[in-house]
Amino acid sequence: MDLLLVDDSKTMRLLVQRAIRQAGYRSLTVCEAENGADAIEKLKSVSPKLILSDWNMPEMSGIDFLKKIRSENNKTPFGFITSEASKEIKDMAMSNGANFLITKPFAPEDVQDALDPILGGA
Amino acid sequence: MAEPTPFAITQLFGGLVGRNVTVTQVTKYLPNKVKQMYGTYLVKPMDSTRIVQADLPLLGSLAGCLLGLPSDAVKERVGAAEIEEGFRDAIHEVLNIASTIVSTEYRAVFQKMFADPVYLPSEAADTFKDPVYRNYFTIKVDGYEGGNFNILAPL
Numbered sequence: 066m067d068l069l070l071v072d073d074s075k076t077m078r079l080l081v082q083r084a085i086r087q088a089g090y091r092s093l094t095v096c097e098a099e100n101g102a103d104a105i106e107k108l109k110s111v112s113p114k115l116i117l118s119d120w121n122m123p124e125m126s127g128i129d130f131l132k133k134i135r136s137e138n139n140k141t142p143f144g145f146i147t148s149e150a151s152k153e154i155k156d157m158a159m160s161n162g163a164n165f166l167i168t169k170p171f172a173p174e175d176v177q178d179a180l181d182p183i184l185g186g187a
Numbered sequence: 188m189a190e191p192t193p194f195a196i197t198q199l200f201g202g203l204v205g206r207n208v209t210v211t212q213v214t215k216y217l218p219n220k221v222k223q224m225y226g227t228y229l230v231k232p233m234d235s236t237r238i239v240q241a242d243l244p245l246l247g248s249l250a251g252c253l254l255g256l257p258s259d260a261v262k263e264r265v266g267a268a269e270i271e272e273g274f275r276d277a278i279h280e281v282l283n284i285a286s287t288i289v290s291t292e293y294r295a296v297f298q299k300m301f302a303d304p305v306y307l308p309s310e311a312a313d314t315f316k317d318p319v320y321r322n323y324f325t326i327k328v329d330g331y332e333g334g335n336f337n338i339l340a341p342l
Contacts, residue, residue, distance in 0.1 A: 076253060076277040121283075121296060148284045151294045169284045170203035 066111045067093045067184070071104040071118040071130065072146070077169075081117060081146060087173035088180060101130025108134065113141060115183055120147035120154065128157060135162040142183045146171065191288045191322055191338055199288050200326065203281070204252035207329035210336075216323045219244075219334055222265075225304055226282035227311045228295040235341050236298075236310045237289050238318075239282060242334025245326055250277035258331050265332075270302075289338055314341045 068085070072078045078097050085093055096111050098104035100122040116134075118127040125133075131143055145158050145166040158166050165179045193210040201208040222243040230237055244265050251261030254277050264274045279300050289295040301307055304315055318339035327333035 074276055074280045074283070075273065076250075076280045080253060148286050148297070149294070150287055153294065168287075170199065172202070 066096050067114050068095045069098060069104060069107060069111065069113040069116045069141075070095050071098045071101065071116065071122070071127065073099050073119065073122045077119065077146075081176070084171060084173045084176045085180070088177035090180065090184065093184075101125025101127060101133070104130055105133060108139070115180070116141050116143045117146055118143065120145055120149045120158075128161060131158070131161050131163060144179055144183075191291055193324060195288050195291065196324060196326070196336070199284065200249060200328075203284055204249055204328065206252055206331075209327040209329075209333075211325050213323045213325055216321070216335065216337060221334065222302070223304075224278065224282070225301040225307065225311075225315070226285065227298040227301070227307065228286055228289045229298055230290050230340075231294040231296065233293070236308075236314050237295060237341075238307075238311055238314050238339045239285055239289060240315070240335075240337040240339060241282075242336075243278075244332040245328070245334030245336060246278045246281055247274070248328045248331035248333065249281045250274060251331065252328065253277050253280065261331060314339055 070078055070081055082095055096107055098107045102125040118130060120127040127145055142164045143162065144164055146169060148169045150168045155166050164183065167175050167179055193212050196210040197208050219242055224241055224243050224246050226239040228237045247261050247265040264271055282300055283297040286295045286297045307315055319342045320340040322338040324336045325333065326336050
């Protein structure tokens with residue numbers, strides 16, 4: 066399993082996967098989770114190469130999810146895909162161990178630019 | 188309050204749906220006789236509440252574009268007595284992404300979507316009833332139905 070995709074919106078999970086395919090990653094295997102708590106459960110049984118997460122989600126937000134897994138020494142590359150675009154949010158993401166932040170709405174090129182350094186290109 | 192601009196809204200929704208979107212700011216709100224949807228936003232750090240009031244056919248068009256639905260299918264879903272779950276989720280996401288234009292100077296966090304203002308929480312209801320700032324826009328989506336998009340804010 067290559068990617069853990071965490072977003073409470075089914076539509077956004079669909080759009081992200083579409084953008085990933087358009088970015089050339091057609092054979093990427095994806096596991097979906099609806100929020101941070103659900104993702105933590107999923108991580109008990111899968112070891113993704115990359116985690117992509119929304120920021121604002123019910124039950125456990127993206128930043129709380131990131132803090133939790135980093136506190137458990139999970140070093141899986143982590144990126145946010147979020148409508149949160151402020152510098153404050155970007156700084157918070159990076160200082161807590163995120164690798165990148167993509168702002169919604171995004172183009173397949175934005176996804177490709179973020180994924181290539183981590184997954185090594187499609 | 189810094190005014191949300193038609194340009195910013197055009198960029199946001201045009202980029203979101205990959206179609207030509209035309210946004211015009213109007214001085215007077217002329218309601219269309221269509222269903223409305225309401226999104227509430229918490230603006231940080233003041234914790235004040237702003238509201239988006241938009242025509243359901245417009246939000247449906249943007250959501251339909253996201254899902255790859257043709258215009259006729261969007262109209263069918265918008266006209267249904269109950270909004271189908273997947274379509275509702277896409278409308279919810281449109282309102283979520285709109286948080287970036289609800290406030291141009293502060294961080295706006297999307298809270299919840301409502302189909303009837305009766306159910307707005309008290310602070311949002313106050314903003315809705317007596318907004319200090321009102322920004323009215325009409326939005327056209329190439330090939331799809333457009334509509335009104337209003338941003339209401341307290342002091």
